[in-house]
Amino acid sequence: MTSLRQLEYLVTVVDTGSFTRAAEQLHVTQPALSHQMRALERGLGGPLLERLPRAVRLTPMGRAMLPHARAALADAERARCAARLASGTTAGELQVATVYSVSLGVLPPALRVWRRDRPEVDVRLIEFRHADELREAMAAGEADVALGPRPGDWAGPVRELGVEEFVVVLPADGAVEDDDTGEVDLATLAGCAWVHYAPGNGLAELVDAACAAAGFRPRAAVRTEQTAAAPILAAAGLGPALVPANVLPARFDGRVLRPSVPVRRTLTAYTRAAPDPLTRAFIDTLAKHATVS
Numbered sequence: 669m670t671s672l673r674q675l676e677y678l679v680t681v682v683d684t685g686s687f688t689r690a691a692e693q694l695h696v697t698q699p700a701l702s703h704q705m706r707a708l709e710r711g712l713g714g715p716l717l718e719r720l721p722r723a724v725r726l727t728p729m730g731r732a733m734l735p736h737a738r739a740a741l742a743d744a745e746r747a748r749c750a751a752r753l754a755s756g757t758t759a760g761e762l763q764v765a766t767v768y769s770v771s772l773g774v775l776p777p778a779l780r781v782w783r784r785d786r787p788e789v790d791v792r793l794i795e796f797r798h799a800d801e802l803r804e805a806m807a808a809g810e811a812d813v814a815l816g817p818r819p820g821d822w823a824g825p826v827r828e829l830g831v832e833e834f835v836v837v838l839p840a841d842g843a844v845e846d847d848d849t850g851e852v853d854l855a856t857l858a859g860c861a862w863v864h865y866a867p868g869n870g871l872a873e874l875v876d877a878a879c880a881a882a883g884f885r886p887r888a889a890v891r892t893e894q895t896a897a898a899p900i901l902a903a904a905g906l907g908p909a910l911v912p913a914n915v916l917p918a919r920f921d922g923r924v925l926r927p928s929v930p931v932r933r934t935l936t937a938y939t940r941a942a943p944d945p946l947t948r949a950f951i952d953t954l955a956k957h958a959t960v961s
Contacts, residue, residue, distance in 0.1 A: 672744055675737040677701055678716060680735060685723055737811025757939040762950055765794040765811035767802055769869055773914030774935065778957040780826040782950060798870040806940065812947045815954065818936045820854055824903035826938040827951055830960030833913045834931040837902040838923040844885050852925040854882035861889035862937045863901045869893060875910045912955040935960050
């Protein structure tokens with residue numbers, strides 16, 4: 669019968685890429701680790717790992733098994749947290765998955781409150797470049813709760829947290845007419861080279877869609893993986909940038925304008941099944957304190 673310990677061994681070997689490093693991390697001997705992995709493979713009826721001279725590689729059977737192993741370990745951790753909560757304690761770890769831009773602008777106020785109220789609960793933050801990667805990781809059991817744009821075709825609970833607004837950032841002396849409205853028509857920036865996001869970053873698609881709606885395709889002067897870098901580069905004069913309003917610091921030297929046609933996205937918290945009490949408490953904290961409108 670497959671045990672949680674064996675599943676932990678499998679995941680650790682895959683994550684470290686080595687039986688030696690996995691044994692060190694798990695505080696077991698390498699022969700004991702190898703014995704348990706062979707027992708797991710015998711019980712499942714085939715090899716999960718290909719042992720290479722300097723690495724390990726998942727077999728097709730192993731690739732099919734791995735997401736279920738991660739999900740089982742995550743479920744077990746949630747069960748432990750729920751039991752602690754029911755017994756009057758809240759110690760444990762909460763695994764929160766999100767996209768880069770949300771961890772920068774939306775999460776910090778909520779995490780500050782959570783840490784103040786529940787210092788015994790550690791939060792492990794798992795970040796992804798794209799909402800599709802976030803959804804896939806959540807479905808594979810890699811986190812207790814996901815925070816990001818509403819996932820398509822999701823069977824589990826989804827809670828809407830609010831709407832994230834995007835703004836255009838320019839240099840402080842940027843020569844763009846706004847008629848004192850604080851707004852700008854994106855079409856007037858069609859001839860500019862933009863501060864854009866790297867391919868694979870979900871915000872790159874959002875910028876392309878907003879500009880396409882305004883009738884043009886943005887030309888990139890520079891592309892960045894870092895959401896926080898985009899407004900800084902724009903303020904330095906490299907080109908306009910479209911950024912989440914919540915990532916801008918309180919004191920910011922650039923010029924900030926709202927698109928005349930608002931650019932927004934709805935943010936949600938979602939889980940695979942009905943959240944346990946600890947996860948539900950975290951989602952409630954997000955709903956009250958995350959920086960969304």
